[in-house]
Amino acid sequence: MLRLLLLLLLSTWTGSAMVRVALRRVPSIRAQLRTQGLLEDFLKEHRPDMFNRRYAQCFPPGTPSLRLRRSSEKIYNFMDAQYYGEISVGSPPQNFSVIFDTGSADLWVPSSYCVSQACAFHRRFKAFESKTFQHDGRSFGIHYGSGHLLGVMGRDTVKIGDMTILNQEFGESVYEPGSVFVTAKFDGVLGLAYQSLAEILGNPVFDNMLAQKIVDQPVFSFYLSRRTRTSNPQGELLLGGIDETMYNGSINWLPVSVKRYWQVEMDSVVVQGAGSFCPSGCHAILDTGTSLIGGPTRDVMRLQQLIGATPTNNGEFVIDCTRLSSLPRITFILGGKEYTLTSEQYVRKEAFGINDLCFSGFQAFDIISPEGPMWILGDVFLTEFYSIFDRGLDRIGLAQARHPIE
Known part of the structure; x- marks a missing residue:
């Protein structure tokens, strides 16, 4: 149907x-x-x-x-x-x-x-x-x-x-x-x-x-690259269609739960071998306007502890860059499908002088909504998954983004 x-x-x-x-x-x-x-x-x-x-x-x-x-x-x-x-x-x-x-x-x-x-x-x-x-x-x-x-x-x-x-x-x-x-x-x-x-x-x-009927289809889609100077393209928005060359595998479609943000129901968030968050389900917003992944303060503070992130005076959380290989995978379950991020994907590495600093890609956001606890899946998440926003059927499609081999 x-x-x-x-x-x-x-x-x-x-x-x-x-x-x-x-x-x-x-x-x-x-x-x-x-x-x-x-x-x-x-x-x-x-x-x-x-x-x-x-x-x-x-x-x-x-x-x-x-x-x-x-x-x-x-x-x-x-x-x-x-x-x-x-x-x-x-x-x-x-x-x-x-x-x-x-x-x-x-x-x-x-x-x-x-x-x-x-x-x-x-x-x-x-x-x-x-x-x-x-x-x-x-x-x-x-x-x-x-x-x-x-x-x-x-x-x-x-x-x-x-x-x-x-x-x-x-x-x-x-x-x-x-x-x-x-x-x-x-x-x-x-x-x-x-x-x-x-x-x-x-x-x-x-x-x-x-x-005004100026697009081929009532959809738009995003590809966001991992790298900056060497990536071509660094990112791309396609208005009116889907680019099959930008992703691997099939598209998993998620119905929009509330027509306000691009908001969907999320089954849970699982930290490898260390427990889960929103086990009874919650809501998530797919947001290209922020680079981070946000969640309720109580959950995110516990998550920061599980990945060994420590707070700074600026409210950010830093991670020892030498420990990245030992950090757990974090999985977001949406529509029954697992979307897993490794530490290399959820940790932001930034050059500071001659050294690298590693920052957690998670941040506390307390959003008051009738639907209950809300998570924000920003660019840290969307970089790994080609995202399709379908206004015709009010749904979001996600597929594994196709990145050049590094």
């Missing part, structure tokens, strides 16, 4: 294209700040509640994103984002580097009217130079764990590769407090989650691509 439904869907889909978006992998903001010796001071100055109180008076009264204790760092963790690609906005096109983020649903880029220091270091949208720009007049606010973003809404033509999306709603940021966006290599964010997650009113980009 499922196969028949898929055939019927594809037979009635009249899209005309697929487009490949090359993704660049660069050091995360966290890694850059650490290298510069600025990470500890940065984290002290950017605790969410402190940031709320400091900047709340700068935003319109009643801005929903300014509610104290609202835990938005749960998904908007751009401190650890690594993969970016190019789009353009306006006519003639103005180019921007954006995170293609399955953990959010908004498109925003810096405005030429932005008053923040961060905007001076990035490309800014000049609405007055675009012949197709339509002013909206409404404002929006997005609360990130490292600061708040305020902007105004508009509509314009957006191009991704050879695809053109007409009358796309997007945000122009005019205020980006905090140094996280100063350090960021990206200009903005293009969210690929469901419309119900959007802060900006209107259709997200992929929803408009579906409405």
Whole structure:
């Protein structure tokens, strides 16, 4: 029956294209700040509640994103984002580097009217130079764990590769407090989650691509490489299709459990020979916007102990690089299928001077949801598995990513 439904869907889909978006992998903001010796001071100055109180008076009264204790760092963790690609906005096109983020649903880029220091270091949208720009007049606010973003809404033509999306709603940021966006290599964010997650009113980009029928299939898929300079491609987003050359074996399909994030039910998380987490089941979000794997604090703190990770003053967990071969495998069971990561895959190795530092790829995220405990499967997980996001049948496909032999 499922196969028949898929055939019927594809037979009635009249899209005309697929487009490949090359993704660049660069050091995360966290890694850059650490290298510069600025990470500890940065984290002290950017605790969410402190940031709320400091900047709340700068935003319109009643801005929903300014509610104290609202835990938005749960998904908007751009401190650890690594993969970016190019789009353009306006006519003639103005180019921007954006995170293609399955953990959010908004498109925003810096405005030429932005008053923040961060905007001076990035490309800014000049609405007055675009012949197709339509002013909206409404404002929006997005609360990130490292600061708040305020902007105004508009509509314009957006191009991704050879695809053109007409009358796309997007945000122009005019205020980006905090140094996280100063350090960021990206200009903005293009969210690929469901419309119900959007802060900006209107259709997200992929929803408009579906409405305008400009993709071959109502799916998009990600390939994220392990290596950086020697990998070709470093990463790739395919809009409108699946690339069978990017994975081995068959695809395991998982139904979306809640149409908000790309959220699925997870059977359990098993640490080799040392127990398991969420044995009665929980939920997981597949999120290309963060490089880490996140889970409830209680579970992740125990997991850090099981892999021999010790805390630092910055809230990170370090591991002795010489012990990697002795660390346990960690398995995520989704839809009855095991997805196993070795220590070489869940430990982030970063050069620091002449030495390497090894960091745990797990981080505590406490997400309050009606569905109960939530895990975030970020790039540490998605690097190993080709991921397919199917809006036609509201499901996610996972297959073993095909990486060059190292």
